[in-house]
Amino acid sequence: LSLYDATCQIAQEVAEKIQERNRYQRNGESSAKLNVVIRSSLQNLQEKIDQLKDLLLRAVSTHQITQLEGDRRQNLVDDLLTRQKQLQASYKNEGTEPDVIRSSLMTGGVKRGVTNPWLLEESEETRGLGCDDLRQQQRRIIEEQDAGLDALSSIISRQKQMGQEIGNELDEQNEIIDDLTNLVENTDDKLRTQTRHVKMVDKKSTSCG
Numbered sequence: 001l002s003l004y005d006a007t008c009q010i011a012q013e014v015a016e017k018i019q020e021r022n023r024y025q026r027n028g029e030s031s032a033k034l035n036v037v038i039r040s041s042l043q044n045l046q047e048k049i050d051q052l053k054d055l056l057l058r059a060v061s062t063h064q065i066t067q068l069e070g071d072r073r074q075n076l077v078d079d080l081l082t083r084q085k086q087l088q089a090s091y092k093n094e095g096t097e098p099d100v101i102r103s104s105l106m107t108g109g110v111k112r113g114v115t116n117p118w119l120l121e122e123s124e125e126t127r128g129l130g131c132d133d134l135r136q137q138q139r140r141i142i143e144e145q146d147a148g149l150d151a152l153s154s155i156i157s158r159q160k161q162m163g164q165e166i167g168n169e170l171d172e173q174n175e176i177i178d179d180l181t182n183l184v185e186n187t188d189d190k191l192r193t194q195t196r197h198v199k200m201v202d203k204k205s206t207s208c209g
Contacts, residue, residue, distance in 0.1 A: 003055065007048040007080060014041045014087050038091050045084055052077050063138050 021034040056077060060070035 003048065003052055004076070007045065007052060010041060010045045010048060011080065011083050011087065014038060014045060014091075017041065018087065018090050035091075042084070042088055042091060045087070049077065049080050049084060052080070063142065064135070 017034055017038045021031040021038065024031040024034065056070065056073055059065050060067065065073070
């Protein structure tokens with residue numbers, strides 16, 4: 001949060017330096033020193049924005065803040081990137097009017113007494129909580145998620161076991177069906193054999209008669 005404030009302040013100062021340089025140029029005074037200062041400040045601004053992006057990514061990936069809060073803070077970083085590009089363009093375009101710079105670059109600068117925008121629109125669950133409280137809340141959420149995953153894993157394990165038992169039962173039923181099929185085939189063969197014997201006996205009996 002302090003780094004965000006410092007970055008906004010740098011952007012504000014760069015915009016003011018650009019205005020001052022343009023005033024010097026209109027009055028015919030040398031602005032070489034200001035150009036050096038502006039160029040150095042723009043480089044510092046870019047480095048601060050890169051640090052903000054890295055810190056925000058780390059905070060989201062380690063669940064220090066919620067995804068919703070991470071998205072909102074990402075929008076603030078994107079706004080800073082837009083302002084940085086506008087400042088860079090105005091630095092290179094020395095003919096830009098001061099009024100245009102003031103309206104496009106200095107809007108939204110850090111002002112005394114203004115609440116840090118990273119702390120606005122905070123949810124009821126986290127409002128008024130300190131860093132330690134937020135960490136404890138995050139740990140509790142992670143523990144609840146772990147418990148839910150454990151329960152889901154247990155359910156899946158039971159379903160897997162039931163599936164294996166059903167598969168074993170089907171294998172046993174198939175074996176029984178195969179045995180019955182073999183028994184029926186053997187019985188059918190015996191019936192055919194007995195039928196032929198009966199026909200032969202009947203034929204011989206008729207001949208003898």
